[in-house]
Amino acid sequence: MSGEARQRPRVGVVKLASCDGCQLTLLDLEDQLLPITERFELIEFPEATSLRSDGPYDVLLVEGSVSTPEQAEEIVQLRARTRLLVTIGACATAGGVQALRNWADEPSWRAAVYPTPDYISSLATSTPVSEHVQVDAELRGCPIDPGQLLELLTALQIGRRPQLAGESVCLECKRRGNVCVLVAGGKPCLGPLTQTGCGAICPAYGRACYACFGPREQANVDSLHKWLAADRPLIQVDSLFAGFNAWSPPFRAPAERAMRAFHAPEDADA
Amino acid sequence: MVIELEPSTSYLPRADLDRLLTLLQQDGRTVIGPIARDGAIVYDEVRSASDLPAGWTDEQAPGRYRLMPTDSPRLFNFTVGPQGWKRFTQPPRVPLSTARRQGSAVSFEAEVPQPPRLAFLGVRACEIAALLVQDRALAAGPYVDDDYRARRANALVVAVQCVRAGPTCFCTSMGTGPEVTSGYDLVLTELEDGFTVSAGSQEGGRLLDLLRPERATEEHRAGAAVGVAACRAQMGDQAGVAAEGLAERLMDRLDDPRWIDVADRCLACANCTMVCPTCFCTSVGAVSDLDGATTVNERRWDSCFNGDFAKVAGGNFRPRREDRYRQWLTHKFATWHQQFGTSGCVGCGRCITWCPVAIDVREELAAIAPPYEEARPRPTIGAGLTELPMVSIPPSVLSPAAKRSVVTVATIASVSTETADTFTLRLEPADEALLAAQPGQFVMVEQPGFSPVPISVSRVAAGHLWLTVRAAGPATKALVSLQPAAQVGLRGPLGRGWPMDRLLDRDVVVVAGGIGLAPLRPVVDALLRQPDRFGARLLAYGARTPTDQLYVAELGAWRRAGMEVGEIVDRAGPEWLGQVGVVTQLLDRRDWRGQQAVALICGPERMMQATVSTLRTAGISRRRIFVSLERHMDCGIGICGHCQMGAFFVCRDGPVFSVAELGDLFGREGI
Numbered sequence: 027m028s029g030e031a032r033q034r035p036r037v038g039v040v041k042l043a044s045c046d047g048c049q050l051t052l053l054d055l056e057d058q059l060l061p062i063t064e065r066f067e068l069i070e071f072p073e074a075t076s077l078r079s080d081g082p083y084d085v086l087l088v089e090g091s092v093s094t095p096e097q098a099e100e101i102v103q104l105r106a107r108t109r110l111l112v113t114i115g116a117c118a119t120a121g122g123v124q125a126l127r128n129w130a131d132e133p134s135w136r137a138a139v140y141p142t143p144d145y146i147s148s149l150a151t152s153t154p155v156s157e158h159v160q161v162d163a164e165l166r167g168c169p170i171d172p173g174q175l176l177e178l179l180t181a182l183q184i185g186r187r188p189q190l191a192g193e194s195v196c197l198e199c200k201r202r203g204n205v206c207v208l209v210a211g212g213k214p215c216l217g218p219l220t221q222t223g224c225g226a227i228c229p230a231y232g233r234a235c236y237a238c239f240g241p242r243e244q245a246n247v248d249s250l251h252k253w254l255a256a257d258r259p260l261i262q263v264d265s266l267f268a269g270f271n272a273w274s275p276p277f278r279a280p281a282e283r284a285m286r287a288f289h290a291p292e293d294a295d296a
Numbered sequence: 297m298v299i300e301l302e303p304s305t306s307y308l309p310r311a312d313l314d315r316l317l318t319l320l321q322q323d324g325r326t327v328i329g330p331i332a333r334d335g336a337i338v339y340d341e342v343r344s345a346s347d348l349p350a351g352w353t354d355e356q357a358p359g360r361y362r363l364m365p366t367d368s369p370r371l372f373n374f375t376v377g378p379q380g381w382k383r384f385t386q387p388p389r390v391p392l393s394t395a396r397r398q399g400s401a402v403s404f405e406a407e408v409p410q411p412p413r414l415a416f417l418g419v420r421a422c423e424i425a426a427l428l429v430q431d432r433a434l435a436a437g438p439y440v441d442d443d444y445r446a447r448r449a450n451a452l453v454v455a456v457q458c459v460r461a462g463p464t465c466f467c468t469s470m471g472t473g474p475e476v477t478s479g480y481d482l483v484l485t486e487l488e489d490g491f492t493v494s495a496g497s498q499e500g501g502r503l504l505d506l507l508r509p510e511r512a513t514e515e516h517r518a519g520a521a522v523g524v525a526a527c528r529a530q531m532g533d534q535a536g537v538a539a540e541g542l543a544e545r546l547m548d549r550l551d552d553p554r555w556i557d558v559a560d561r562c563l564a565c566a567n568c569t570m571v572c573p574t575c576f577c578t579s580v581g582a583v584s585d586l587d588g589a590t591t592v593n594e595r596r597w598d599s600c601f602n603g604d605f606a607k608v609a610g611g612n613f614r615p616r617r618e619d620r621y622r623q624w625l626t627h628k629f630a631t632w633h634q635q636f637g638t639s640g641c642v643g644c645g646r647c648i649t650w651c652p653v654a655i656d657v658r659e660e661l662a663a664i665a666p667p668y669e670e671a672r673p674r675p676t677i678g679a680g681l682t683e684l685p686m687v688s689i690p691p692s693v694l695s696p697a698a699k700r701s702v703v704t705v706a707t708i709a710s711v712s713t714e715t716a717d718t719f720t721l722r723l724e725p726a727d728e729a730l731l732a733a734q735p736g737q738f739v740m741v742e743q744p745g746f747s748p749v750p751i752s753v754s755r756v757a758a759g760h761l762w763l764t765v766r767a768a769g770p771a772t773k774a775l776v777s778l779q780p781a782a783q784v785g786l787r788g789p790l791g792r793g794w795p796m797d798r799l800l801d802r803d804v805v806v807v808a809g810g811i812g813l814a815p816l817r818p819v820v821d822a823l824l825r826q827p828d829r830f831g832a833r834l835l836a837y838g839a840r841t842p843t844d845q846l847y848v849a850e851l852g853a854w855r856r857a858g859m860e861v862g863e864i865v866d867r868a869g870p871e872w873l874g875q876v877g878v879v880t881q882l883l884d885r886r887d888w889r890g891q892q893a894v895a896l897i898c899g900p901e902r903m904m905q906a907t908v909s910t911l912r913t914a915g916i917s918r919r920r921i922f923v924s925l926e927r928h929m930d931c932g933i934g935i936c937g938h939c940q941m942g943a944f945f946v947c948r949d950g951p952v953f954s955v956a957e958l959g960d961l962f963g964r965e966g967i
Binding site: 058061062065176179180183184185186187189191192193194196197200201202203204205206208209210211212215217218219232242243244246248249250252253 | 378379560561564565570571654
């Protein structure tokens with residue numbers, strides 16, 4: 027190996043509780059893959075290679091939430107071997123859709139899902155990586171956006187701060203020329219509360235944003251919630267927040283109401 | 297008011313509209329006009345009149361828009377949709393320049409604007425007003441957005457007068473419509489079977505000659521006039537804005553509790569600014585290849601509602617939603633007058649319709665700044681809507697060549713260490729214009745792949761430019777780690793510096809805090825160069841610790857050269873024998889001859905406030921106390937909007953201001 031090659035930053039991709047969709051985004055960078063591997067040494071990447079590594083990592087992309095006792099230990103050990111830890115996707119960043127179980131009776135869910143629940147060892151909660159160790163940067167989304175992943179790698183290579191805007195999805199909608207699905211379509215769009223980065227894909231196809239990128243800076247959940255609830259049942263509005271980012275603090279209150287109504291429907295009207 | 301159309305008005309049957317479109321197309325123009333798409337009227341290419349939204353109308357209300365079918369054959373039977381024409385005059389994304397890096401050499405290539413040849417069809421009176429407002433913001437000041445100007449010059453305007461108003465329309469309040477009175481090439485008014493048409497420019501006249509429409513009858517002309525009058529009457533029956541004196545009333549209400557109330561509802565989602573046809577704020581983003589060898593700098597729509605908009609390395613000037621809403625509303629309806637001699641609002645009502653939670657500026661303005669019930673003395677910022685004092689900068693200090701897209705290269709001659717995180721770069725600029733930098737001016741430093749950073753010029757001498765840089769973020773870290781012979785890009789010199797002519801024959805008090813000494817060093821250089829031209833000269837320099845002092849070796853030399861230099865630190869080290877405390881202690885108990893002294897201050901804003909108050913107590917007038925402000929700067933020439941503070945673009949009108957100019961904005965939070 028040449029001297030230059032040895033200086034490539036060592037990059038790992040690891041997963042906790044997740045579907046692997048986010049790390050597949052790295053493979054989706056098709057045209058850029060070769061240049062990326064020329065510049066970064068991928069020492070661990072389960073979706074692409076059976077090689078495993080103990081680190082140390084210059085950059086570690088962590089996918090998935092902390093959902094088992096083993097993962098809770100593993101993330102601490104990984105952090106100790108990592109210079110720059112980046113969470114990728116809603117699971118790692120906010121706990122993921124599996125965090126809905128944080129309001130559930132975990133043993134009864136386990137029993138309902140698995141034929142032999144005793145084989146399963148999991149925590150009662152699914153939590154974001156940031157509740158366990160320090161996170162240096164996060165890529166939002168379910169799944170993450172390939173452009174943002176490329177921007178992260180580019181920024182690492184150049185030494186600049188990645189340009190990951192904290193603004194709402196609405197700006198990207200307007201720049202794209204999308205017609206607002208909330209105002210013109212009456213659809214319950216969470217775009218105004220949601221961090222941009224997806225390219226406003228859903229509204230571009232006439233669908234309401236369901237906040238897979240999670241809450242943005244200054245997300246005024248109460249105001250939009252109140253507005254949407256003016257002509258919809260409360261449970262419908264609450265349920266909008268019980269998605270991939272339900273456990274993120276700004277969404278937690280409505281998500282919790284939705285989950286309580288789900289578990290105790292008779293109380294929902296109260 | 298019923299306007300009399302000129303006798304030369306012609307009539308074009310609806311079936312003949314395609315003849316006009318064909319004429320425009322034969323002129324090499326792409327016609328952009330209204331089409332029905334995705335449940336709204338949007339502006340896009342119109343190939344023939346059959347693309348126009350015949351049989352559609354709109355229903356609008358705060359936070360609500362619906363397209364509805366009608367039996368009418370009319371083609372313009374709706375008011376304005378979500379998009380303004382700025383989509384075509386100031387597109388959402390425009391490449392500005394390409395930066396390349398090869399080893400330690402850099403190069404910058406400005407994008408040459410290549411505007412498409414367009415014809416805008418169906419421009420309403422409020423929208424013409426918006427184009428004229430953006431002309432003032434982007435093409436009429438000391439600095440011009442070349443891309444905007446080129447696109448605007450290449451677009452023909454075919455206006456359509458409104459014959460119905462929507463519930464969110466209030467152009468009559470703002471004095472912009474519904475009558476189309478200027479700023480158009482052709483104007484149409486739709487009747488049941490066709491259009492009255494008349495020309496408003498030579499180009500319009502030429503097109504009419506080619507079109508050879510029939511002469512409008514008395515009935516056609518009356519029909520058009522009645523339609524427009526009905527539209528005006530409709531707005532008279534609904535809520536509007538009490539525009540007379542609004543600017544002063546609004547600036548009088550910066551502490552109104554309603555700002556908090558509206559911020560509880562406001563999503564800070566930026567939709568109002570995106571749909572507003574006059575909002576012009578932008579940022580430049582870097583689109584780099586993996587190594588940063590090639591970076592395209594792209595101008596993008598941005599908004600004062602975004603969290604990063606007013607951020608600097610040390611914090612955010614408008615962290616809260618109420619700060620951002622207040623900035624938007626006061627800019628649009630008040631400070632815009634001082635900047636551009638007009639309101640920033642044209643009354644199109646888009647911000648009302650397209651606010652997801654139905655915030656209505658008419659209601660907010662009525663609640664925050666209602667018309668005064670009885671006559672009262674005019675508040676401080678001016679008298680009468682059009683008589684507000686315009687911000688004016690002496691053109692002599694502006695560098696006419698400064699453009700956002702034109703970057704010249706400078707080579708690093710040396711780098712010296714000032715403190716643990718602060719370094720001084722001595723640069724040799726390729727463009728001699730940079731050497732004309734006056735004390736207090738700054739440059740935008742561009743490195744391929746990084747955001748541009750504003751850096752004060754800390755000395756000019758012998759063909760070199762000195763920049764003292766604190767490594768506060770990635771761009772400045774990269775900058776200070778460059779080696780001699782490496783290159784960077786520069787734009788400038790920018791801004792208004794220290795008022796050197798006002799120092800002549802006076803006592804000069806220079807007060808610096810920490811790195812704030814950097815923009816003041818050229819002043820010290822000037823004071824030492826010509827000692828006879830000034831009275832007493834004092835430098836009061838405060839720093840956190842002795843190791844945070846800049847130019848340590850020079851401080852003694854300045855003293856020996858006859859300048860009084862006071863030093864003080866917040867926390868002393870073992871070897872510090874000097875004073876400990878805050879910089880104002882160096883100024884206390886001085887017997888200033890208030891009439892005689894001029895003070896120049898640069899440092900953290902709190903330190904500057906304390907210093908101003910000490911100097912005021914000592915009898916120095918606010919007109920002779922000058923401060924240099926820090927704000928988020930992107931363009932450096934007053935066209936991107938980021939650095940605004942009240943009516944000022946800090947980058948262009950400052951960064952140096954007298955305390956009197958800033959008035960009560962100085963030290964106010966969230967501005």
